Every structure is written in structure tokens, then in C-alpha cells.
Amino acid sequence: MSILRAENVTKLFGRRTAEAARKIGSGADIGDLGVTAAVVEVSFEVHQGEIFVVMGLSGSGKSTLIRMLNGLLEPTSGKILIDGTDLTSLPPKPLRELRQKKVSMVFQHFALFPHRTVLENAAYALEVQNVPKRERLEKATEYLRLVGLEGWGDRFPDELSGGMQQRVGIARALTAGTEILLMDEAFSALDPLIRREMQELLLELQSELGKTIVFITHDLNEAMRLGDRIAMLRDGRVMQIGTAEEILTDPANDYVAQFVADVDRTRVLTASSVMEKPLSIVDPGNGPRAAVRAMRENQTAGAFVVGRDRRLIGAVYAEQAAQAVRDGAGSLDGLVEQLEVVSPDTPLAELFSRSAESALPVPVTDGAGRLLGVIPRVTLLAALGNLNGSTGELPELDTDEEVMTSA
Ligand SMILES: Nc1ncnc2c1ncn2[C@@H]1O[C@H](COP(=O)(O)OP(=O)(O)O)[C@@H](O)[C@H]1O
Numbered sequence: 001m002s003i004l005r006a007e008n009v010t011k012l013f014g015r016r017t018a019e020a021a022r023k024i025g026s027g028a029d030i031g032d033l034g035v036t037a038a039v040v041e042v043s044f045e046v047h048q049g050e051i052f053v054v055m056g057l058s059g060s061g062k063s064t065l066i067r068m069l070n071g072l073l074e075p076t077s078g079k080i081l082i083d084g085t086d087l088t089s090l091p092p093k094p095l096r097e098l099r100q101k102k103v104s105m106v107f108q109h110f111a112l113f114p115h116r117t118v119l120e121n122a123a124y125a126l127e128v129q130n131v132p133k134r135e136r137l138e139k140a141t142e143y144l145r146l147v148g149l150e151g152w153g154d155r156f157p158d159e160l161s162g163g164m165q166q167r168v169g170i171a172r173a174l175t176a177g178t179e180i181l182l183m184d185e186a187f188s189a190l191d192p193l194i195r196r197e198m199q200e201l202l203l204e205l206q207s208e209l210g211k212t213i214v215f216i217t218h219d220l221n222e223a224m225r226l227g228d229r230i231a232m233l234r235d236g237r238v239m240q241i242g243t244a245e246e247i248l249t250d251p252a253n254d255y256v257a258q259f260v261a262d263v264d265r266t267r268v269l270t271a272s273s274v275m276e277k278p279l280s281i282v283d284p285g286n287g288p289r290a291a292v293r294a295m296r297e298n299q300t301a302g303a304f305v306v307g308r309d310r311r312l313i314g315a316v317y318a319e320q321a322a323q324a325v326r327d328g329a330g331s332l333d334g335l336v337e338q339l340e341v342v343s344p345d346t347p348l349a350e351l352f353s354r355s356a357e358s359a360l361p362v363p364v365t366d367g368a369g370r371l372l373g374v375i376p377r378v379t380l381l382a383a384l385g386n387l388n389g390s391t392g393e394l395p396e397l398d399t400d401e402e403v404m405t406s407a
């Protein structure tokens with residue numbers, strides 16, 4: 001069961017909304033009814049422990065959607081389910097209780113109480129829940145420490161920078177102890193560098209606490225950095241839901257393709273998305289003759305030496321192997337050279353220099369040193385070329401240098 005789920009949710013503003021909702025359902029035009037279709041037939045599931053980003057331009061319906069997820073707005077039609085309970089079926093009191101127990105919000109403009117201390121702000125949700133004072137202040141202190149505000153509890157919000165105030169906002173949401181965090185443009189009011197810091201903080205907190213987070217943003221780079229999955233909204237409709245890589249490599253329509261056209265893909269795409277099966281592989285028990293044959297057959301400058309359990313041992317290069325054959329050597333001893341490896345989640349941007357340094361494709365290994373795949377230089381260049389919106393064929397490039405600088 002998913003922790004949070006939207007089922008065919010529509011929210012219309014205006015007077016003749018019921019009529020308009022029926023018309024939308026049957027695909028008819030509602031232009032004449034004077035209603036605003038803020039959210040239209042939106043469905044998704046948020047998995048436990050993921051950061052689910054809702055991304056769209058201003059006016060695309062993000063805030064309306066998050067307010068429905070929080071039970072603050074009632075959908076015109078459709079359902080919102082939290083842990084399987086349909087919010088739209090609940091009377092006000094149980095709705096409020098469910099919300100208190102399950103959902104916390106973090107707002108763009110922090111929404112702190114100016115006349116309360118940082119600590120009292122952070123403890124606020126527990127005060128509402130009538131948790132004894134000592135306990136709630138202890139918890140709030142703990143979460144303030146976690147967001148990097150140890151020692152700031154006695155200050156007032158206006159003594160803090162924007163970034164720090166939003167740390168209080170996050171501490172307050174965490175202190176509430178809910179499984180779900182809803183964040184509406186939580187970092188949009190912050191300066192770029194501070195914003196970057198807050199994104200890092202959120203990712204750290206996430207890996208430590210494993211909350212389920214719905215994060216709203218109009219910033220594609222932020223969406224890509226934070227989102228395990230991203231829902232792209234346009235005029236209230238979902239254009240696509242997928243990982244950053246899926247959206248970049250396989251946009252669902254022209255709108256999405258246009259939207260992501262300018263993203264620096266080399267920072268989003270990772271080694272695992274472009275790696276290929278290595279061509280020349282030899283066993284450490286093979287001799288140089290077998291290595292030379294493998295390299296000839298595959299027309300490679302070297303071969304990967306891969307032992308038991310697919311563990312990468314190193315590489316032998318064509319010239320040395322050929323010399324060893326001429327010398328009558330029976331084994332690869334002394335020919336195997338160590339290789340620099342990358343992990344599957346290394347961004348492509350970090351691969352260009354490695355690729356340039358080596359005659360062999362860059363090997364990708366897992367934590368146990370097993371060879372998962374390799375990235376030939378030409379593949380890296382092709383991946384980069386795609387990204388400029390071409391068809392996936394190898395781009396025509398004047399020089400490698402041009403590629404490097406555009407990376
Ligand atoms: N309470 C409301 N009454 C009427 N129209 C609204 C209301 N709230 C939002 N809208 C309209 O719904 C659309 C989506 O708004 P919103 O959800 O705030 O988008 P976003 O958060 O993506 O900027 C906009 O056209 C907005 O004007």
C-alpha cells in the first residue's frame with residue numbers, strides 16, 4: 001500500500017464547478033463556464049521514503065495540489081488517500097487528527113511565529129498535540145541540532161538569516177514526528193548558494209530519517225537534484241512522472257522535451273545510464289595469446305581482466321600483450337595494470353577527464369569491485385550529443401575540445 005496517493009484528482013475554482021467537472025470527465029471543453037481548472041485528473045502514488053517532486057511553472061497547480069494532499073482543500077472530484085484512508089471521506093475532526101498525525105508542511109516563507117523563540121517554534125506541533133512541555137522542548141532541541149541550529153533555540157526568528165529560518169521550519173516539521181513532509185517551494189525564497197546548502201541538508205536528513213517527502217518546485221535543476229521521482233505539471237495536468245534520467249532520456253511529449261532541453265544533462269545522467277557491456281574480457285588464467293585474440297576480434301586497445309564473481313582485476317593493453325606473445329610468455333603475470341574505476345552513480349560530467357586519460361573505456365564497478373559495465377569515450381560523446389536535442393546519432397563535432405568545453 002502506498003503511503004500517499006492521488007486518484008484522478010481534479011480541482012476547479014469558480015461557481016459552476018460540478019458541471020465543469022462532469023464536462024472535463026467526458027473530455028468536453030469548459031471554456032464557457034468561467035471556472036479555473038487548477039488541477040486536472042491527476043493521479044500518482046508516493047512511495048514510502050522517497051522524495052517525490054512536483055515540478056511546474058507558476059500557475060500550473062502545484063500549491064493547489066499540495067493543499068489537497070494536506071486536506072486543506074477538497075478536490076472537486078477524485079480521491080486523496082493517506083495510508084489508504086480517503087481524506088475526502090472524512091468529517092472535519094478526524095481529518096484534522098489524521099493530518100496532525102501524518103503530515104507536516106514546510107512553507108516558502110517559513111511561517112514562523114515572530115514572538116516565539118526558535119525552540120518554541122520548533123516545538124509548536126507538539127504543543128498543539130498537548131505533549132508535555134519538557135518532552136516537546138527536548139524533541140525540538142534534538143531536531144534543531146539535526147538541522148544545524150544547535151545553540152540558537154533562545155533566539156527569535158528575525159535574528160536569523162533566511163536559510164536559518166527555513167532550518168527552523170524543517171525542524172518544526174520533523175519535531176511533529178509525521179511520516180510525510182510536504183514542502184511547497186520551501187527553498188525558492190533563498191539565495192542560490194543558501195538554496196544549494198538547504199538541498200544538501202534535505203538530502204542528508206532524508207538519508208538519515210527516511211521520511212516521505214513531497215517537494216514542490218518550479219526549478220527544474222532543484223527537481224532533478226532532489227527528486228527520486230518527478231511529476232511534471234502543466235496547466236494542472238501531469239505531463240510525465242519519472243526519474244530525472246527517465247524524463248531527460250525519454251520525455252513523454254514535446255512540452256517535456258522543450259522543458260528539459262537546457263538542463264545540463266551531464267550532471268543528471270549517471271554512469272549507469274550510459275554504460276555498456278565490455279567487449280574484450282579475459283580471465284586472469286588466460287595467456288597473452290588469448291588476450292591478443294580478444295582485442296583483435298573486438299578491435300579494442302586493451303582487454304579487461306575479470307576474475308571470479310566478475311571482479312575487475314585490471315587491464316592488459318594490446319602492445320604489451322603482443323610483446324609477451326613474441327617473448328613466449330605463458331601468462332598475463334606482470335602485464336595487468338590497475339585501472340581507475342567509477343561507481344554507477346557518478347555523473348557524466350565527472351567522466352570526461354577520466355575518459356580522456358585512458359585508452360580503454362571507463363570501467364564501472366559496484367561496491368564489491370564487480371565490473372558492471374564500461375563507458376567508451378564515443379558513448380560519452382554520443383550521450384552528450386543527444387542531449388542537445390538531436391536524434392541520438394553521434395553528433396558531428398569539430399574537435400574533442402569543443403565537447404569538453406560544452407560539458
Ligand atoms: N482559491 C483560488 N481561487 C481561484 N483560483 C485559484 C485559487 N487558487 C489557485 N487558483 C488558480 O489555480 C491555478 C493554479 O494555482 P496554484 O496552484 O497556486 O499554482 P502554482 O502553485 O503552481 O503556482 C492558477 O490559475 C490560480 O490562479
Ligand SMILES: [Mg+2]
Pocket residue numbers: 062063064185
Ligand atoms: Mg505555488
